[in-house]
Amino acid sequence: QVHLVESGGGVVQPGRSLRLSCAASGFSFSRYALHWVRQAPGKGLEWVAVMSYDGNNKYYTDSVKGRFTVSRDSSKNTVYLQMNSLRAEDTSVYYCARDMRENYYYYMDVWGKGTAVTVSS
Amino acid sequence: EIVLTQSPATLSLSPGERATLSCRASQSISSHLAWYQQKPGQAPRLLIYETSNRATGIPARFSGSGSGTDFTLTISNLEPEDFAVYYCQHRANWPYTFGQGAKLEIK
Numbered sequence: 686q687v688h689l690v691e692s693g694g695g696v697v698q699p700g701r702s703l704r705l706s707c708a709a710s711g712f713s714f715s716r717y718a719l720h721w722v723r724q725a726p727g728k729g730l731e732w733v734a735v736m737s738y739d740g741n742n743k744y745y746t747d748s749v750k751g752r753f754t755v756s757r758d759s760s761k762n763t764v765y766l767q768m769n770s771l772r773a774e775d776t777s778v779y780y781c782a783r784d785m786r787e788n789y790y791y792y793m794d795v796w797g798k799g800t801a802v803t804v805s806s
Numbered sequence: 807e808i809v810l811t812q813s814p815a816t817l818s819l820s821p822g823e824r825a826t827l828s829c830r831a832s833q834s835i836s837s838h839l840a841w842y843q844q845k846p847g848q849a850p851r852l853l854i855y856e857t858s859n860r861a862t863g864i865p866a867r868f869s870g871s872g873s874g875t876d877f878t879l880t881i882s883n884l885e886p887e888d889f890a891v892y893y894c895q896h897r898a899n900w901p902y903t904f905g906q907g908a909k910l911e912i913k
Contacts, residue, residue: 720902729907730895732903732904745901746901790897791855796849
């Protein structure tokens with residue numbers, strides 16, 4: 686059973702940092718790109734970042750460039766989202782999602798349940 | 807970045823009717839578009855990828871069409887479980903973006 690479980694969310698003050706984790710199971714972790722997508726309360730979906738299957742390439746949406754960093758640890762089947770200089774507008778549920786094709790960038794077919802991040806003083 | 811605009815924002819229909827949701831891209835994205843369904847408190851679910859391909863386990867009443875800048879998700883013979891929010895998403899370049907969402911509600 687393919688499974689993604691996010692963790693690490695919580696309440697954090699503006700300007701502080703937080704690291705989210707996404708633990709994967711049930712598939713060959715090193716063959717798939719993994720995406721982060723967020724959803725502010727009552728709002729729509731926003732694609733945040735992706736890390737390639739081999740860890741060599743990363744892409745970000747403009748609003749998080751320079752503040753967020755995606756990484757992966759294949760020994761732990763886990764992808765991370767390091768979030769620095771957090772702002773109130775980063776308050777969202779953060780979803781981890783698997784790309785549907787091996788060794789490629791395509792669409793997101795498996796999603797975790799999400800972890801909530803609140804940025805507030 | 808490519809902006810995806812969905813219409814209508816809200817569609818009110820009854821079970822058994824046909825729903826047509828639109829997604830317009832700010833520039834050509836060829837056929838690189840997907841549709842997702844999201845219900846309250848749940849993660850999104852992939853319905854359609856690359857404009858017209860149904861994802862695994864998606865019923866045949868869901869269909870997609872279009873190319874270039876104009877795309878459509880059609881849901882024929884609406885079932886009660888189809889009432890949800892629908893998002894389009896492109897993969898034409900980075901960053902990926904989603905449309906703002908369209909709510910399909912029971913009339």
